[in-house]
């Protein structure tokens with residue numbers, strides 16, 4: 003069931019009844035025409051947008067029902083089946099009952115109302131006869147009177163006598179594509195069907211968007227005495243029927259309807275004509291686009307002098323209760339399911355009118371899912387009807403109370419993800435149309451209930467390279483004076499009275515975007531305490547940053563925002579670059595911070611205001627405690643501060659490690675490490691906070707395979723190939739020869755440290771400080787202390803482990819050549835570091851890692867993804883795909899797959915094969931498992947977690963015999979296995 007049907011089905015009972023009653027008043031053939039029209043419209047829409055078949059079952063029911071009773075009608079009404087049949091059947095039964103009732107009452111009413119309707123109709127006809135084009139009686143004795151045929155030639159004439167060429171060219175001049183108008187018409191039709199109150203207007207609006215001439219007629223329809231004198235909801239059935247008929251007439255149907263004595267349209271002909279129109283329009287549009295930079299929108303005259311509103315009852319429409327927003331120039335009202343933007347009557351200056359015109363002309367050109375759509379407008383009434391967006395603007399963020407913290411705060415990475423929508427819209431504006439928004443700010447971005455962002459307010463938008471922009475520069479800059487100065491780049495702020503066309507560049511929007519991003523990530527109004535004059539005085543980037551601090555934000559975001567804020571507009575990034583940077587940020591930033599934690603840690607205000615109440619704000623205390631509790635590891639850690647300071651983006655590692663990490667925290671990595679403290683010291687808080695984070699996103703970090711291979715290569719190169727191994731070594735990357743390291747001490751230390759690590763984990767308190775001290779000589783970017791190690795990236799860490807395995811083998815052999823290195827995937831969980839993850843560690847040889855290899859064509863099931871979300875995030879390394887792979891939670895193909903009966907059938911193994919001596923051997927392997935085993939994993943881990951949390955000793959082997967986890971294996975055993983030829987977990991199936 004698609005959304006259109008759903009909408010119909012969820013109509014309020016009264017509305018639905020009205021709709022049914024309305025449709026029932028049409029004759030069979032009228033209905034046929036109506037539904038065919040809807041059908042074709044919807045199908046067109048579907049090919050454009052939905053890409054899935056539309057089920058007209060619900061609508062066709064009406065026809066079918068009548069057909070059944072009507073001997074003249076063809077009985078084989080083919081009703082599409084779909085999988086929502088059950089739902090529909092229920093609805094249908096209900097509707098059936100209603101319809102029967104309506105049928106009864108209709109019969110009795112018919113005789114009474116028919117005459118009334120005709121009278122009413124005649125009154126309207128009289129009243130509007132000069133405006134409606136051509137207005138023949140369209141509803142008489144349940145019969146439609148079809149306008150006279152116009153020969154379908156090209157240019158095709160509509161029955162108003164206005165050639166389609168003309169109407170379409172005027173349409174084209176407004177850049178309305180066929181698809182747009184079709185979309186609009188369809189959505190409007192839906193709107194008209196959905197809202198009894200909006201039927202008349204919406205349909206008339208539809209007509210207006212399709213054809214200006216027919217707009218006149220249809221829009222006038224809405225000005226029926228009833229609608230003007232009574233409340234909007236009181237629109238009569240007649241009006242609705244008229245609307246539908248107008249729809250039919252204003253669309254292609256009229257062409258063939260009028261040509262045929264039969265009431266049924268010649269759809270082939272219509273199709274041809276539509277195609278013809280489409281072609282014509284496409285050509286015109288192409289031409290327009292190619293000339294878009296040269297066309298001055300301001301030279302085009304808005305020719306819609308139609309009035310859209312009823313002459314009476316304006317007070318009702320422009321009632322404060324209907325007001326949904328207000329800007330400097332306009333008030334916005336909810337009206338008939340649309341957003342009615344009305345120029346404030348008090349403002350009459352020509353610049354304001356220009357802005358109004360400018361907005362219309364630009365809006366008419368736009369067709370993007372993240373930009374508000376225009377429905378129609380009236381220059382006389384100075385109103386624009388816009389798509390209604392049910393949601394708040396982004397500037398609501400700073401208005402949230404700071405204390406106490408709301409239970410649910412947006413996850414910062416979610417915000418960044420959402421911002422991609424704005425970036426998409428900006429790329430469309432900048433790169434496809436050469437339009438600069440010029441007023442990008444949170445209040446001009448609305449977020450609807452479907453979490454879609456929509457850009458609004460194009461009043462001062464400009465065309466690049468458009469000479470006429472000059473004319474409005476002053477006016478536009480004045481607008482900046484009024485409220486947008488916080489988002490305006492310095493070049494504009496400081497040149498407010500200087501109408502210099504060179505200032506109009508895409509980088510204006512980029513600057514505003516940077517400020518907006520800061521605002522939404524900081525939950526504060528930019529330059530909160532500064533006046534406009536003070537903002538104008540900001541001359542350097544450093545100065546700006548002192549007012550809008552960045553260093554608490556993830557590094558990638560800091561960099562991006564700084565770039566957007568560049569004083570020199572020419573070095574600000576394009577939105578295309580911004581898009582890729584944002585993607586990178588999402589990919590590379592570790593999801594250890596849920597929304598609440600982020601907000602707490604990133605904002606000084608929040609930290610201060612909650613330090614007394616919120617345990618999570620005890621970060622500093624925690625740090626101090628940790629410092630006080632420093633043990634011998636300090637020696638090591640101090641030597642590695644630099645490395646640690648580079649670890650801002652590696653929260654995952656930090657999180658998985660122990661509290662000792664925090665000893666290394668000097669000035670710079672407060673936030674990440676603060677959160678680590680939280681994880682380790684406030685487990686219960688962490689759990690609670692996680693629950694709070696209702697908007698949490700699952701972030702998957704991915705590592706490009708090539709990058710990893712390069713890394714691998716570099717690391718393997720530290721081993722000098724021996725002469726013995728050079729024979730067996732292949733030239734490719736995965737065939738590096740490994741020799742026993744020259745720097746004996748280094749690897750011995752490393753080895754020893756690893757041993758120590760394991761020994762420690764086995765509760766052998768064997769702190770070997772000498773080893774640690776020796777380790778300080780390690781120049782390999784690896785930080786090792788007794789209990790944990792930090793790396794600059796996670797794959798360094800993985801690789802380190804691989805190296806270790808190789809080294810262990812190498813100790814016994816003269817040389818080892820890696821001959822195969824298959825891809826693998828690792829799950830890694832910072833989010834569960836305090837409990838589940840620690841448990842996993844116990845069962846892994848590698849602290850913090852349990853490894854899997856994914857099949858190339860693996861399709862993740864939804865349950866799999868859910869489970870992953872519990873685990874944390876996924877690092878996915880795919881040798882076949884050199885691009886980073888980012889798996890979203892709601893992968894479209896993951897919804898219908900159940901975990902038990904299909905893919906992902908198996909996780910295959912992550913394997914390293916090596917040539918040891920003369921033998922190819924599998925030296926390292928992760929355990930394969932199936933999708934269901936992951937859930938089993940979670941289940942199995944639970945007792946262990948409990949055990950662990952409750953201070954139980956836990957069992958390393960006995961409780962978990964899952965076959966998909968690494969078992970905790972003492973290093974000596976591993977060694978033994980290597981000695982025996984391969985390193986394999988014996989439990990592996």
Ligand SMILES: Nc1ncnc2c1ncn2[C@@H]1O[C@H](COP(=O)(O)OP(=O)(O)OP(=O)(O)O)[C@@H](O)[C@H]1O
Pocket residue numbers: 326327328329330331332333334341343374388389390391392393395445446448458459461
């Ligand atoms: N299509 C819409 N759907 C819902 N609400 C809307 C819509 N358009 C505007 N609004 C609301 O009205 C407010 C003002 O709209 P808009 O910014 O277009 O007016 P304006 O007078 O042009 O403002 P400005 O003074 O910023 O130029 C918006 O912040 C929003 O809350």
